[in-house]
Amino acid sequence: MVDANQHHQQKQVLQPVLVLGPPLIFEHFESQYSHKYTFLKAFASSLPIEQFLETHRVDPTSIRAILCNPFQRVSAEVLRLLPSLGIVVTSSIGTDHIDLAECYSRRVQVATAGGLFSEDVADLAVGLLIDVLRKISAGDRYVRRRVDEFQPWNYPLGSKVGGKRVGIVGLGKIGILVARRLEAFGCRVVYNSRKEKAFVSYPFYSNVVDLAADSDALVLCCPLTEQTYHMVNREVMLALGKEGVIVNIGRGALIDEKELVQCLMEGKIGGTGLDVFENEPNVPKELFELDNVVLSPHAAALTLECFNSTCEDVARNLEAFFSSQPLVSPIMDA
Amino acid sequence: MVDANQHHQQKQVLQPVLVLGPPLIFEHFESQYSHKYTFLKAFASSLPIEQFLETHRVDPTSIRAILCNPFQRVSAEVLRLLPSLGIVVTSSIGTDHIDLAECYSRRVQVATAGGLFSEDVADLAVGLLIDVLRKISAGDRYVRRRVDEFQPWNYPLGSKVGGKRVGIVGLGKIGILVARRLEAFGCRVVYNSRKEKAFVSYPFYSNVVDLAADSDALVLCCPLTEQTYHMVNREVMLALGKEGVIVNIGRGALIDEKELVQCLMEGKIGGTGLDVFENEPNVPKELFELDNVVLSPHAAALTLECFNSTCEDVARNLEAFFSSQPLVSPIMDA
Structure with missing residues (x-):
């Protein structure tokens, strides 16, 4: 058992990851990786990102990673709010929801789910x-x-x-x-x-x-x-x-x-x-x-096998980023 | 134009074909081949075959061919009613609806729809x-x-x-x-x-x-x-x-x-x-x-392409039978 204070202290060292829109895998992913990351669930709020961060007293400069899916835009405005952002990980193959030009000019890496x-x-x-x-x-x-x-x-x-x-x-x-x-x-x-x-x-x-x-x-x-x-x-x-x-x-x-x-x-x-x-x-x-x-409800990649491999791809890309290693499935490197 | 009398005379020479249950192809088939065959549409009647023939004053010994689909049984009783029967043509691949043993012992040929x-x-x-x-x-x-x-x-x-x-x-x-x-x-x-x-x-x-x-x-x-x-x-x-x-x-x-x-x-x-x-x-x-x-409504063979080829197969088997030629797609020869 971890008491509330210990738990709080432990949380301080977790890397924050801003989650825009629930990736399909997110619930499962969260249960597996909450010991490594603090997930800031912007998708669960109707507030714009800026106000969401304010309300939750999150310093925008503390956020280095975004996790997203194809159903929410990662716009230039969002990218500009986060000066320390280093990576956008999407649980999709497609990246049309991400402003790649802005990522490029800000040297933000982009990783997709791999080939499965x-x-x-x-x-x-x-x-x-x-x-x-x-x-x-x-x-x-x-x-x-x-x-x-x-x-x-x-x-x-x-x-x-x-x-x-x-x-x-x-x-x-x-x-x-x-x-x-x-x-x-x-x-x-x-x-x-x-x-x-x-x-x-x-x-x-x-x-x-x-x-x-x-x-x-x-x-x-x-x-x-x-x-x-x-x-x-x-x-x-x-x-x-x-x-x-x-x-x-x-x-x-x-x-x-x-x-x-x-x-x-x-x-x-x-x-x-x-x-x-x-x-x-x-x-x-x-x-x-x-x-x-x-x-069909945008279900082309919705298989259990794909779900599991996507979880692994997202985890390995985040892990690689936070330990300054090359991404596993980058579409854009810094 | 053919007058009623001529039409009647012409009909006399058409070969009667007993149709048990509408083969899927039947409506189209009838429109193409009514100049060659008289189709006795038992499927359109709720009467047992024997009474159907009686009611329509058809001599059972005049019937040499049956056309059927997998949805009606061609039972030993039906086969025994028709002493001159020489062929059963089914618009299916499967023949489990046909009493093959009785066909064999009565030397009735059986033809299926071909390989398409x-x-x-x-x-x-x-x-x-x-x-x-x-x-x-x-x-x-x-x-x-x-x-x-x-x-x-x-x-x-x-x-x-x-x-x-x-x-x-x-x-x-x-x-x-x-x-x-x-x-x-x-x-x-x-x-x-x-x-x-x-x-x-x-x-x-x-x-x-x-x-x-x-x-x-x-x-x-x-x-x-x-x-x-x-x-x-x-x-x-x-x-x-x-x-x-x-x-x-x-x-x-x-x-x-x-x-x-x-x-x-x-x-x-x-x-x-x-x-x-x-x-x-x-x-x-x-x-x-x-x-x-x-x-699925027993639709495995329900394509336009298959429909057309089945029509041809049925026609060619009937034609072969009535001209004493070998059948095109027999499963049992006399």
């Missing part, structure tokens, strides 16, 4: 594509609605997975894993990427409209940047056509979501499987009525 | 496994329920597909296709089959309890026979364990369904994806309440 994400994200991408083509979620709804019996001959036909031309947008770590899986189903892979990749033989398209025109489905696997914002616009959707399917496991704003809703409602595209949305956690209400849409 | 089914069935098997492990249908329900926002951090974690040991029960045409797909996800395939297969290197288990004990998931791909009836019983489910997943794209009665419901409700197994049920079209009501269950 990629397989899980690729699995969900393929799962969503099969689901939309083969109407799995819709079929499940159909059976549950009938209450005690179903009639297969009244059920709408799905579309075969094999033989489909699938256009992968962004042939990085995740895109390659999606491609390898789809090949096993007999799909034909084509892709768009910033540059043609020397190590694959899949046909390359330098622009997304041409890719869409030659594809039965698009799978979006690229990061969100200024260049990729709304890259899937109405023109791309019309090129994809009325049987075409779009799967998005990247970021919501890769698609012009208003146009997507419009195209779905007008039957200009065939269906969509979305793990991400433009204004999370809001999902356009119109989508709830559509049977050719599969909605 | 296999890929679609394998795709759905893999789709269901991904869905159960990664909670895709459950996630879709979750997002749709929240009406306007979701919170990923409140969402239960799924389970990684890669690394799972998947026990395939029945390594035939479909089982092999399932195995090849799962390998691309990094799953480890093990199997049970009547005999060990020389052409694969996957570990073989001669009994299903041992297979279940060493597997994270079972995928049932075998036909329903006296030997496979209720092969997945309580003992197998307990061996599979509380994280274990069962996917069934074979036939409902491969599983002791009452025990399955019991094991799911007691948390003795982790989840299940079912395309088939023991008493179709009835589905046990208890399953409707469970979030770790994906229910």
